[in-house]
Amino acid sequence: MTPEWYSLSWFSPETLRSFTWGQKLFLYGLLLIPFLFSIRWLLFVRFRQKLALTMPGKRFYWSLTSLLRFIPDLLVSMVVALIIIALARPQRINQRVELSSMGIDIMLVMDVSRSMLALDFQPNRLEVAKKLAKNFVNNRFQDRIGVVVFAGDAYSLAPLTTDYDLLNHLLGDINQNMIQNPETALGTAIAVTINRMRESNSKSKVAIIISDGESAAGNIDPLTAAKLAKVNQIKLYTILVGREGMVQAVNSEGKIVQQNNTVDETIMREISRIGDGRFYRASNAAALQSIFKQIDAYEKAPITEARYKDTEDFYQIYLRWALVCLVAWIATKCTFMNNILED
Template sequence: MLNRVEGTWDWLSAEWFFRSTLNRFDWENPIFLYGVFIIPVLFLLRWLLNFKFVQKLDVAFHKKEIKWHPISLLRFIPDIFLTLSLLLMLVALARPQETNEKVEQWTEGIDIMLVIDISESMQIEDFKPNRLMAAKKVARDFIQGRFQDRIGIVIFSGDAYSLSPLTTDYDLLYAYIDDITGDMIESRGTAIGSALAVATNRMRESESNSKVLILLSDGDNTAGNIDPITAAQLGAAYNIKMYTIGIGKEGRVPFGKDFFGRTTYVENTLDETTLREIANIGEGKFYRVSNNKALEEVFALIDDYEKAEIKETRFRDTTDFYHVYLNWAILSFLIWMLLKSSFMSNVLQD
């Protein structure tokens, strides 16, 4: 396929008239292409004028002497080249072009830390298939909707562990999320304060104008060596905005099956007051969710709230090809000029 006219005579290639070539063009002045329908009208008017005003010579022949000869068709050849010249002129006036547009998108970005509870109670099955698997799915979907934001992951149960630093390598984050299991931390319990402290430590040197922490937990603070409120105040001192999500129902909830395949139940509690206070200190919001759909909706809301402005720069590289068809039009016109004065234009018509 021809992308550029590089040589002096490259315009002579027949490829300029292939459908695939013409289809890839943008047309600066497409209205001229409608002139194709006017050309037959012009030739019809020309024929009518010639029929009425051109002098005719009456010659008498016997009927048996009048025979048609193929050479009489030669008189149409000049008109064919004139028609081609007009058609190619219209194509040139329509300005066929190729435009390559490059779009560069960029944003200042947001630093986001996902703090996910993996304690034993996250295996409770009031969510499908359980709370931890539901949390992993919405975390993955949340990351997929971001653009150039740095995201990190902290997991916690009886202790807190930084699973991933802030990064824009989303494929790496997906791999980390897929590998999360409830037995990654041996210590039992729910160390909410420690998790907040680890996340804050990861974000404290961030120079981003917007730092966001999303804490997802289903229980009370029962482990760790730092109080959740103190940890929240420390995070707020580093301008970290905090969202907290309380996951699960309180009371008697399903917790798997026993040896005989019967569903077992446990009593579940949630310290909603502490989670609300953390969100209040971090100038964020607290959400309480009791099923998969509610959890997905909350992450969608946070995704909408914490969007950086995406800016883009467009570069357009436009190449004109009208001169190719103009050259062909001039060539066709010159051939017509030569032929119209030749014997072809003087072939007798019946």
């Protein structure tokens, strides 16, 4: 609530610091006021000394009441200071920014099979993929994002939503025990993704498939599923994670063993080709992070920004105070009060 103009709160340091000054250079004029007042004081002292010389028999005593003669000068100084503050244009600016975006729909399709626990990524492939997926989500604006997890089966973990806090929570909870079938069903995962996205009215629909193995399960051929995705105007990005050759992995008993890791790039490349997307191969965490950044840049939606600035001036407040001080100066300088102050 804005105080009345006669409130002394307009002179508090908090209030003065809250202003934006339209003509800030005028504030330097306030530095001249103490200088001029000091000159007035020196002239007064000098005048008393001369008066003492011309009237040697007269003693002049100093008293606190003699300071009353400076009241008119003080009032004039206040008038000048208040006018300077008004000229500096104290104001408050409320800036409102409105952003509009043609949000796109993105489905993160994540492999949670046991092979995603391989230790060629630290701490493992799945944890790195989860972390980077969270970063990807946090860099989006007004995009609806959903999550599908798959191994030998697939199911939707999160529908398309803009609740990014919920998505981060669900991504953090992903683990290899979510689906008991340990194999990889790429076709089924794409089919579940299509079911989630086919009702979308978005002009741009994207699925990002993260997997480390060849499709060896499911009742739907991955290439057939990719063709269905294209019919539904869903763009498919595929990311193949992991190194070929001997890697440390976790077996069915939870023990770390050495195993030969083989990958089939052909199927992942073909899925991305059919789905009008891109294929990426990530052999380490840094490469996977770079891939997410590239996809984030490719699929940015245009954002329109509108800025509204509301400016409220408060110079009238200080002009009113200047008028009050001016009236007070006239009362002390041009009336019987002047005689009282001089005596």
